[in-house]
Amino acid sequence: MLVFKYVIGVVMKKIIFTIFLSLLVLSSCSKKEDKELKISTNPWIGYAPLFYAKEMGYLNKLNISLIHNISLSESTKLYSMGKVDMIAATQHEYFSLLKIGEDIVPISLLDRSDGGDIVLSNRSLNELKSADKIFAYLEIDSINIDIIKDFIKHHKLDMNKIEFINADQVQIADLQINKNKNMLLVTYVPYNYTLEKSGFIQLASTKNLNSIVVVDGILINKKVLQDNKEKLLKFKQIIDKSITEITKNKQASYKLVKKYLDNMPYNEYIESFELIKWENIPSKEILDKLKDINYESKYLLK
Amino acid sequence: MIKKLSIKSFTIISMFLVFISSGYLFYQSFLDTKNNTRILLEENIQFNILNTKYYLEKNLNIKNPNRIKPYLNNIVYTNDIIKAMTILDTKNNIIYQTTLSDDFKHDHTNCISISHIIDSNIFKQNCYTFSIKLFNKLEPYYYHGIIELDSNYLNIFVKNKIIKYFSFFLIYIITIMITLWFIINKVIIHPLEKLRQYAYYSTKIPRPFFINEIEGIRYSLEFTFKRLKKEQDELFHLSTRDPLSGLYNRLSLIERINWLISKGKRSKNNFAVLFLDLDNFKNINDSYGHNFGDIVLQHISEVLLNVVRDNDIVARLGGDEFVVVLTDVKNDKEILSVLKRIKIELSLPVTYEQYTYNASCSIGISLYPKDGITVTDLLKNSDIAMYKAKDLGKNNFQFFEETLQLEIQERMKIQTLMIDGLENHYFELYYQPKVDIKTNKIVACEALIRLIDPKTGIIPPDKFITIAEENNFIIPLGDWIIKQATNQLRIWNNTQFKDIKLSINISIVQLNNNAELFETIKHNIKGIDISKLDIELTESVLIKDFDEKLKIIHKLKELGLSISLDDFGTGYSSLSYLKTIPFDTIKIDKSFIDDFENNQDRSFINMIVAIANELNIEVIAEGVENKKQLKFLKDIQCQQYQGYLCSKPLPINKFEKLFLNQL
Numbered sequence: 015m016l017v018f019k020y021v022i023g024v025v026m027k028k029i030i031f032t033i034f035l036s037l038l039v040l041s042s043c044s045k046k047e048d049k050e051l052k053i054s055t056n057p058w059i060g061y062a063p064l065f066y067a068k069e070m071g072y073l074n075k076l077n078i079s080l081i082h083n084i085s086l087s088e089s090t091k092l093y094s095m096g097k098v099d100m101i102a103a104t105q106h107e108y109f110s111l112l113k114i115g116e117d118i119v120p121i122s123l124l125d126r127s128d129g130g131d132i133v134l135s136n137r138s139l140n141e142l143k144s145a146d147k148i149f150a151y152l153e154i155d156s157i158n159i160d161i162i163k164d165f166i167k168h169h170k171l172d173m174n175k176i177e178f179i180n181a182d183q184v185q186i187a188d189l190q191i192n193k194n195k196n197m198l199l200v201t202y203v204p205y206n207y208t209l210e211k212s213g214f215i216q217l218a219s220t221k222n223l224n225s226i227v228v229v230d231g232i233l234i235n236k237k238v239l240q241d242n243k244e245k246l247l248k249f250k251q252i253i254d255k256s257i258t259e260i261t262k263n264k265q266a267s268y269k270l271v272k273k274y275l276d277n278m279p280y281n282e283y284i285e286s287f288e289l290i291k292w293e294n295i296p297s298k299e300i301l302d303k304l305k306d307i308n309y310e311s312k313y314l315l316k
Numbered sequence: 317m318i319k320k321l322s323i324k325s326f327t328i329i330s331m332f333l334v335f336i337s338s339g340y341l342f343y344q345s346f347l348d349t350k351n352n353t354r355i356l357l358e359e360n361i362q363f364n365i366l367n368t369k370y371y372l373e374k375n376l377n378i379k380n381p382n383r384i385k386p387y388l389n390n391i392v393y394t395n396d397i398i399k400a401m402t403i404l405d406t407k408n409n410i411i412y413q414t415t416l417s418d419d420f421k422h423d424h425t426n427c428i429s430i431s432h433i434i435d436s437n438i439f440k441q442n443c444y445t446f447s448i449k450l451f452n453k454l455e456p457y458y459y460h461g462i463i464e465l466d467s468n469y470l471n472i473f474v475k476n477k478i479i480k481y482f483s484f485f486l487i488y489i490i491t492i493m494i495t496l497w498f499i500i501n502k503v504i505i506h507p508l509e510k511l512r513q514y515a516y517y518s519t520k521i522p523r524p525f526f527i528n529e530i531e532g533i534r535y536s537l538e539f540t541f542k543r544l545k546k547e548q549d550e551l552f553h554l555s556t557r558d559p560l561s562g563l564y565n566r567l568s569l570i571e572r573i574n575w576l577i578s579k580g581k582r583s584k585n586n587f588a589v590l591f592l593d594l595d596n597f598k599n600i601n602d603s604y605g606h607n608f609g610d611i612v613l614q615h616i617s618e619v620l621l622n623v624v625r626d627n628d629i630v631a632r633l634g635g636d637e638f639v640v641v642l643t644d645v646k647n648d649k650e651i652l653s654v655l656k657r658i659k660i661e662l663s664l665p666v667t668y669e670q671y672t673y674n675a676s677c678s679i680g681i682s683l684y685p686k687d688g689i690t691v692t693d694l695l696k697n698s699d700i701a702m703y704k705a706k707d708l709g710k711n712n713f714q715f716f717e718e719t720l721q722l723e724i725q726e727r728m729k730i731q732t733l734m735i736d737g738l739e740n741h742y743f744e745l746y747y748q749p750k751v752d753i754k755t756n757k758i759v760a761c762e763a764l765i766r767l768i769d770p771k772t773g774i775i776p777p778d779k780f781i782t783i784a785e786e787n788n789f790i791i792p793l794g795d796w797i798i799k800q801a802t803n804q805l806r807i808w809n810n811t812q813f814k815d816i817k818l819s820i821n822i823s824i825v826q827l828n829n830n831a832e833l834f835e836t837i838k839h840n841i842k843g844i845d846i847s848k849l850d851i852e853l854t855e856s857v858l859i860k861d862f863d864e865k866l867k868i869i870h871k872l873k874e875l876g877l878s879i880s881l882d883d884f885g886t887g888y889s890s891l892s893y894l895k896t897i898p899f900d901t902i903k904i905d906k907s908f909i910d911d912f913e914n915n916q917d918r919s920f921i922n923m924i925v926a927i928a929n930e931l932n933i934e935v936i937a938e939g940v941e942n943k944k945q946l947k948f949l950k951d952i953q954c955q956q957y958q959g960y961l962c963s964k965p966l967p968i969n970k971f972e973k974l975f976l977n978q979l
Contacts (some may be wrong), residue, residue: 091366091370092366092368093431093433094369094429094430094435094446094447095362095365095366095369095430095433096358096429096430096431096432096433097361097362097366097445110449110456113456114429114447114449114458114460115429115447116429116431154451154454155373155449155451155456159454162454163454173453178451178453178454180374180451236434312382
């Protein structure tokens, strides 16, 4: 009987131990997982490294997801709604978000537009100068506004003759030449190719608009930066790695990223790289220019 | 030391742990649901604000704000969690507010930007702000929107969730606990309790159990108990039965007789105890071996079982001793009937291989309650009666009588006295003169052993010699006699008594142990005149193993001793003895002398003396008590006599005095 009781006692102890172990395992299961970070992008050749990293699975490994919008304006809206943690945007979006109180900082530069932002028209520059009325199509809440301002100022056009029409790039890309209208379009790669095929002619671009610098970077909330410093450092390394790989093998990268760029032809894809300069490792020149426009550079990751 | 914990306590602890773990899981599940709900609500708000912002940035016209009203109203009215929306201009003036309630007070100082919605607690945050970017040509300016959440709705929503989860948890945990308790009780506690009872009482075997381990214990217990029962039965059988015969053993017999005594006290029933002892069984073992002895014992067992009734008891006490208890005996006839059957059945020969044996037994009978009211008395008395039956000639039976008891007591007393006698000098040699008939002078004497009880005086030899022979005490006693007698001769040497010849009697038991006897005599005769020592043997000692006896007689003769034939004429009186054995003296038995006046006896005495004279053997007449007898003996030329006419046996000092007086 003593042996019988001993056996029962041992079995009970084991069961109690198992239950405690189960509770321990259960409690460990509830540990919070690594937070997913979302980055909002839109079709722009300068964001190709992000598309490439996504397709290569580099972003998945860091638990970073990519949301693809049609325009910077929509990306900005998503950010302001709190739907994304980061956006790939120009300095225009950066300043706009600062203005409405967002605590946002750039952590990495991607590229500088070197002809990638373009002013198109169905008229020549002189015809426009002499025109009574000009219909300017642009994405008002974007870098387009800075480009057209610079264009107007540079070519001394009469602001009062111009009617500004706010449209996103998809709408602009759909525009057809109206012979009765003096049309002025501000667009960027890859939307320009469609428009140029429709007969619009290029009047200016960031290549020859020397008074303005258009720079793209990764913008992020400062708190998110503090909470995910390690991950973002790796993210920066991925950006650098992706740029290197894209530069080395454009053809391979094209297959992966073309769907993010409205399936632009390969030759346009190649040409597009001529219209930007990679600034992931920023040059002194660009840093000086950014300083001039109060673009924060102290949070840029290295 | 193992800390004991009942299964019920264990179950309660387990259920408590299940309660805690389930509560924890439910709480986690609730938090998860709440979080998912939060995300859905946040996404709902984000979605509505995103659309509103997009709509307003495209359609808000300062000059005609009414365009936005239906849109904003639709959003608020179709969304339960949005209580109101307010649009403020650059100077925080209200452009439009969706609610017209007077008690609605807007305080947007506690509102946070919609971009921080993920970090906020939607269930506690009442409002969020969002910017509306408008352009005057190319110059941006900002309006603000405020979205008010219906905190009441959210609170009720959360409360409902809590109540729902808590209710579900309670139902779940109560169901689980009741089910768990029922199952544990049914498949563990109840079976273990049954096993405990089974292990404690080992009576009713539980039916097979559902749990494999418990069933394993039940099966092991059942197997063990069955084995123990079997071993117990075997041990009981071994403890109550005689292994050779299968009959009851002594222990069992005592138990059963005690039961009969108890029964007899109530019902006045009588019973008889028959104590059987096989006659000469030792000879069977010695002659035919123990195997045959065992066969005989088994045969006897079967015979006894066959002759008694089913309710009678047959037991073997050991060796060749059996006891039969005849229950409910009405009269002696019934006993005699059984005795007769036993005798008849036992008379049939037992045959084994080449051996055949005709068994007989002596039976002593004691009756309850007449001869004893205890087992001990009944067995003892039947044993006494059995010995009496043996004394009466074996193959016989004897009912116990009170006189037998006295005999036994006397016998026991003498036995005890004898054992102590050698050390305490209770034994003494008496000397009876042998007188030369011609000279009427004492020429010899016979040393006769006497046992003197310090309380009652002299005990005659016929009372203790037989007992001494039966228990072999005669050997040390005989040695003592030889030593005393030879010492006496040694003392007499070179004295006036130096010519006296001294006779000692040698028992059949001593003679059977001839080697030791020879050595004893040889050892003790040193330093004495050996011609003065005479050994008296009766005829009876010579009957068995004659050749062996003759050898020792010759050896004694070679030492120089003389040999007398005692009590001649009472036994076989074979003349061949006189021819074969070198006797020096014949002692005519007293019975002839007593009846010497009878012609026949006179003739016998004459004849004996004549033959002895012819054979040159000395003749001594025993038991001579008067002068007529002496005259007759003198007439027929008998050489010596012994008897009361001269003297009865005397202590040494008196004998010596008598001897000296006749000089």
